[in-house]
Amino acid sequence: MSAAETIGEMARAARGAVAGLAGAGTAAKRAAIRAAAGAIRVRAEDLLAASAVDVAAARAGGTSESLIDRLMLDTARIEGIASGLETVAGLDDPVGEVIKAWEQPNGLRFERVRVALGVIGIIYESRPGVTADAAALCLMAGNACLMRGGSEAARSNRVLLDCVAAGLAAAGLPAAAVQMVPAGDRALVGAMLAAHGLIDVIIPRGGKGLVARVQAEAKVPVLAHLDGINHVYVDASADLATAAAVVVNSKLRRTGVCGAMETVLIDRAASADLARGVVAALLDGGCAVHGDAGVMELDTRVTAAADADWDTEWLDAVASAALVDGVAGAIAHIGRHGSAHTDAIVAGDAAVAARFLGEVDSAIVLWNASTQFADGAEFGFGAEIGIATGRLHARGPVALEGLTTYKTRVYGAGQVRA
Structure with a gap:
């Protein structure tokens, strides 16, 4: 047959x-x-x-x-x-x-x-x-x-x-x-x-x-979805403890799942303590960081990012990192390099968070929560059959x-x- x-x-x-x-x-x-x-x-x-x-x-x-x-x-x-x-x-x-x-x-x-x-x-x-x-x-x-x-x-x-x-x-x-x-x-x-x-x-x-x-x-x-190139944007209004926890969990809880963070974006206006703290938390957790010039200045353990890194789904203990010009810069970066899967913002400013949630065109957007919640069970669905990132019929879990x-x-x- x-x-x-x-x-x-x-x-x-x-x-x-x-x-x-x-x-x-x-x-x-x-x-x-x-x-x-x-x-x-x-x-x-x-x-x-x-x-x-x-x-x-x-x-x-x-x-x-x-x-x-x-x-x-x-x-x-x-x-x-x-x-x-x-x-x-x-x-x-x-x-x-x-x-x-x-x-x-x-x-x-x-x-x-x-x-x-x-x-x-x-x-x-x-x-x-x-x-x-x-x-x-x-x-x-x-x-x-x-x-x-x-x-x-x-x-x-x-x-x-x-x-x-x-x-x-x-x-x-x-x-x-x-x-x-x-x-x-x-x-x-x-x-x-x-x-x-x-x-x-x-x-x-x-x-x-x-x-x-x-x-x-x-x-x-x-x-279907093709890639899970997911981002966490850390706004200048974020609290360091919250930002570090969300970024590390998003990347390192399970690196091989489609909801894992692949790129962290940090507000260029963030304090030195906030920016350095987020990057150090990833590195100290065992994650390699490929950063742009601004991120490389934050920690000597950061290596230079290649152009292809922004479009890479690592599915491993590796993350890309970049400084961006506020929430507008984060939204623009995600629009160029994201896969419309899951993207998160860490911010204390509700207006900034509302703009991110409204303008980032992904199936799942989160405020002050890990991207690893991109899972049907976590949504209360019991299970999921997959994550959809298209525009027709169904999106998300x-x-x-x-x-x-x-x-x-x-x-x-x-x-x-x-």
Whole structure:
């Protein structure tokens, strides 16, 4: 069977499962997700063993430690996955929600109602937790999903998929609602991207190469972000303790996540103590700093930034740093070099912060908070299926509402149009 035939067969089965989910109701979807969470806890030792093999193979293949961190499962992360599913199961079911209702003078009544997107293709790398998160979110929003994880997490993904399958079976939901596309065959990815009319939307999660390929080749709508070139701007009105804490956490809490800060911008009017303190906090925390001429004068440990550094997603303990002319300079820099993902301001001046939040055109903007809050769980969504940085349909962490569209129901009493 060719790759196109394989994907076609899986997608048609998924389409049938969407109809089954529509008729199953909220209680059955919640039961399936909760049963999957229970299965994950029961099989925690299997997951740890599978993850150990995946991590060992990745290290042997020369994978960087920042990417190993994305791949690795431990007891706390496994419990986090299970707890995240339970949170999703407890959220309001978006399907059937009446978004808006109105009536026209001719007596026609209108209701705009949320409905599932349909069949969602998810192509992702490294993070096995995506398997569980994506399955739960798709199910709760009434969608079926075809998931294609990376070969580097194949063993972990397999165990997690088995747990989801057990949840579906326990709730009497169709097994085809969540399917795993075999890893290792790149032709299957191409077939997913070409499956117009069979797959309704593609969501990629992974490195720049993967996302760029998906965006370049897809004949199916794509919900994605390419880079997480995120900034923290430290205004002259900022408090040093707050600024240092936010900058260090934004960069160093987990350097390999898409919400990590890659560039710190410091107001040229900031006091010497504030500017030096922020830079020193990064350096003392173990972060290399590539700075412009002004930043290099603040600390002898700073090395010269190259032009390409402002457009680099480091995903490591490295940060770019520049002095800018106030909030206007920060907004201009982010406009030139940002990726519309997540950008933050640290400021004591509310008017300056309001200007930043209003004029920086990113999916997520924060005031006096770490960029590492760019995460669906931190938004109260339980989990996310990805971060979207485009302008259509959904932006920021994509959770239940982002996995729905709407239709309009019209109620008449025999009206005809003149």
